[in-house]
Amino acid sequence: MKKILLPTDFSANAWNATKYAISLYKDEECTFYVLNTYTPTIAHSRFMASAVTGKACEDVVKCNSEKGLKQLLERIEKEFPNAKHKFVPISSFSLLVDEVKNIIEAKNIDLVITGTKGATGLEEVFMGSNSVRIIKSVKNCPVLAIPQYFKFKTPSEIAFATDFNRFYTTSELQPLLEMAKSFKAAIRIVHVQYEIKSLTEVQQFNLNMLRKYLKEVEHYVHTVSELNSVSKTLEVFSNELGIHLLAMLNYQHSYMEKMTREPVIKRMAFHTQIPLLVIPELGMGTPPHSKHKKQGSVTDTLMDQ
Incomplete structure (x- = not known):
């Protein structure tokens, strides 16, 4: 149960x-x-x-x-x-x-x-709210934040934002895998780059391992160029692909950390109105708590499954 x-x-x-x-x-x-x-x-x-x-x-x-x-x-x-x-x-x-x-x-x-306050803008939705305090404080359990006016949709399209700079463990990916399997959802791995360029050896290794972990679910990889800010880029990406849920791993220097620290004037507001699944950093060998190319436009690189 x-x-x-x-x-x-x-x-x-x-x-x-x-x-x-x-x-x-x-x-x-x-x-x-x-x-x-x-x-x-x-x-x-x-x-x-x-x-x-x-x-x-x-x-x-x-x-x-x-x-x-x-x-x-x-x-x-x-x-x-x-x-x-x-x-x-x-x-x-x-x-x-x-x-x-x-x-x-x-x-x-x-x-x-948990619910999030505010109709538009990451500042209104998260900054200083109970939701962001919970996200920053809870280290051993996933947190799913639901925007105030979001009407329920079965999450058949899930975006997972990552920069491939960190090796993910199976324990950390478990909440994402469970969600995808439960709702037969496709996972769209999205990599935001300030400038589109080839992955480093470390990034490529982490990507290969990530795809190995996700082999049992439908998944794709998208590389997108940054539009003003990470949050703005993810907003556009989510809107264009009809994403129902955005997932991130919360660790030092992650997209999640960057999003909550982006200056408001640079961010240009984070208007996405989709649920956000924040997965805590567990690290190697740590079991989950539960039992169980042009600048200014978005470009996709869709890789075969």
Whole structure:
């Protein structure tokens, strides 16, 4: 049984992520841990007794959290009844990222699915949001971020962005392979280059190994020239090829790191509205946590499978 963690703040984007998760795994037996965290409101008036006020505030926010989870689960049961799905509410007096990490360890979570705020622009969608904090902090579990207005589509086209500079392990690629096999999806390996040129020996070796790992699924390799920024390039690529989900490995100097650090003025906004699967760096010998050519235009080099 797959174990999914769904952080929620009861917002529209959190509900959209919940709907996506339920739809994505509608045919699989899953336990969904629905998490809401809370902290007491800090009293600003120096005339109020801090001890009494703190306790009162904590009681109020605790009740609101528990009530919100109860209403959310009732809504799920009404709109998405599914005998294969079990929902476990968790109301926690804690900081969100800390509790997410704790639950991943305690419950052996396979995947975290979270909503992202903002309609357009990586700045609005990720920067400073809970999603990017989770992505940067969680080191042993994949995170799937769902844009606020994305309507569910079965992911039959998955893009995997890489520069081939790093050797991937089978453990790190497992979430990507599982997704592709589950939905009979094609994986489009996309390599963004500032200037189109031949791969180095190391890059070619890593590409060959990557294709060996992906031999059981349909896959293609695309080389694209960078348009202003990596994020802008991936946006155009995803739009042109009708990509349903973008996957990246999150490690030092990776595309994911570069995307979250690109200056806004250079980035020209990351308008992609597709889910982003962020796979943590595990390294050699580390088991996964779960059990289980012209500048200014995009050019493709499609290699035979």
